[in-house]
Amino acid sequence: EIVLTQSPATLSLSPGERATLSCRASQSVSSYLAWYQQKPGQAPRLLIYDAANRATGIPARFSGSGSGTDFTLTISSLEPEDFAVYYCQQRSDWPLTFGGGTKVEIK
Amino acid sequence: QVQLGESGGGVVQPGRSLRLSCVASGSIFSRSGMHWVRQAPGKGLEWVAMIWYDGTNKYYADSVKGRFTISRDNSVNTLYLQMNILRAEDTAVYYCARDRGTRYLDSWGQGTLVTVSS
Numbered sequence: 001e002i003v004l005t006q007s008p009a010t011l012s013l014s015p016g017e018r019a020t021l022s023c024r025a026s027q028s029v030s031s032y033l034a035w036y037q038q039k040p041g042q043a044p045r046l047l048i049y050d051a052a053n054r055a056t057g058i059p060a061r062f063s064g065s066g067s068g069t070d071f072t073l074t075i076s077s078l079e080p081e082d083f084a085v086y087y088c089q090q091r092s093d094w095p096l097t098f099g100g101g102t103k104v105e106i107k
Numbered sequence: 108q109v110q111l112g113e114s115g116g117g118v119v120q121p122g123r124s125l126r127l128s129c130v131a132s133g134s135i136f137s138r139s140g141m142h143w144v145r146q147a148p149g150k151g152l153e154w155v156a157m158i159w160y161d162g163t164n165k166y167y168a169d170s171v172k173g174r175f176t177i178s179r180d181n182s183v184n185t186l187y188l189q190m191n192i193l194r195a196e197d198t199a200v201y202y203c204a205r206d207r208g209t210r211y212l213d214s215w216g217q218g219t220l221v222t223v224s225s
Contacts, residue, residue, distance in 0.1 A: 001169075032210075034211045034212075036212075043204075043215035044144075044152065044212070044215055045215070046211060046212060046213045049211045049213075055213060087151065089152075089154075089211070089212075091209070091210035091211060094166050095154060095166065095167075095168050095169065096142075096154040096210060097154065098151060098152040098154065099151070100151050101151045101152075
């Protein structure tokens, strides 16, 4: 099973600041990685797929990069609605796996 | 955009069974792979199971293999999860989610809570 490790567990930032979230895989997943956003009481929402492609309707301030084992989600300038938990997910191999999540909270 | 709605959650005793349903709007359901993902209270996401658009292939997490069965009925746009021999650690919100052949989950339901407790 491919283990995804996200860091940091919590990121405390102010609106307007840049957020950089990391996801590391226990083995190469090529570019087969997605990022999801989840707000309290809501279902997750797909943000990024294949490491760097924004899903439909996702604002340009969200960007993804990386390949192999190291991936990054960047939010260029945090909006109030961006404070949430973010998960990475690999589709390189079964079982599909998610990272443990990074909570982006208001400082 | 497909709309997904789960039902069937509730409180069940350890060792008992429960069946979850997920109804999808729109004709795209029959062309979509479908997944169940769960989230224990205050915890992260855990992928549970996946079924191909035509039901011919199924995949399971080790934690549920042999106890849970995923199935679908495309004639009524419905996905199912039969959960047997339930354990306390199966307590979670269960989400159904769509996959357009990419194994990325681009539409999610709002979830249904399953509580396994005596």
